[in-house]
Amino acid sequence: MLHVSDLEHLDRHKDFFEALEDEKRLEFSSSSFWDKRFELFPETIVFVDEVEKQLERLDSRVFEKAWAILRDIETHRRMLEDFYISGEGETVNANPKLRKLREFKLEGKKEFFEKHIKNLTSGYRIHFLERENKIYICYIGKHLPTKNF
Numbered sequence: 001m002l003h004v005s006d007l008e009h010l011d012r013h014k015d016f017f018e019a020l021e022d023e024k025r026l027e028f029s030s031s032s033f034w035d036k037r038f039e040l041f042p043e044t045i046v047f048v049d050e051v052e053k054q055l056e057r058l059d060s061r062v063f064e065k066a067w068a069i070l071r072d073i074e075t076h077r078r079m080l081e082d083f084y085i086s087g088e089g090e091t092v093n094a095n096p097k098l099r100k101l102r103e104f105k106l107e108g109k110k111e112f113f114e115k116h117i118k119n120l121t122s123g124y125r126i127h128f129l130e131r132e133n134k135i136y137i138c139y140i141g142k143h144l145p146t147k148n149f
Contacts, residue, residue: 089146
């Protein structure tokens with residue numbers, strides 16, 4: 001974990017702080033995010049088309065947290081495994097209606113996106129699928145329905 005408790009630490013973590021400053025200069029908002037997604041996420045993170053509409057409905061705090069998580073992964077400051085991630089439980093996997101809510105189009109074909117990041121506020125989730133060194137984001141929003149929720 002990075003920390004700064006004396007001036008020597010500032011020099012040691014100079015690259016980290018310069019990267020943060022570069023990101024501040026990107027000047028984007030939730031409304032301009034979609035148009036800049038390829039510039040902001042050129043290597044690892046890929047957003048499926050359904051995410052565009054989801055972003056319009058997101059609270060700004062949730063958007064900012066999702067952005068921070070995904071940028072940390074894209075820029076390799078943190079790994080996917082550094083976040084609280086889980087798959088769906090047996091009740092979702094066994095229930096066709098609940099399972100269908102987690103199916104999204106990827107390259108023209110419906111795929112089941114069961115894994116999700118739980119680090120967002122107020123129970124929001126980021127559903128994703130890992131494939132060929134890419135992380136496909138299909139859903140950023142409120143917790144999807146389950147048998148008990």
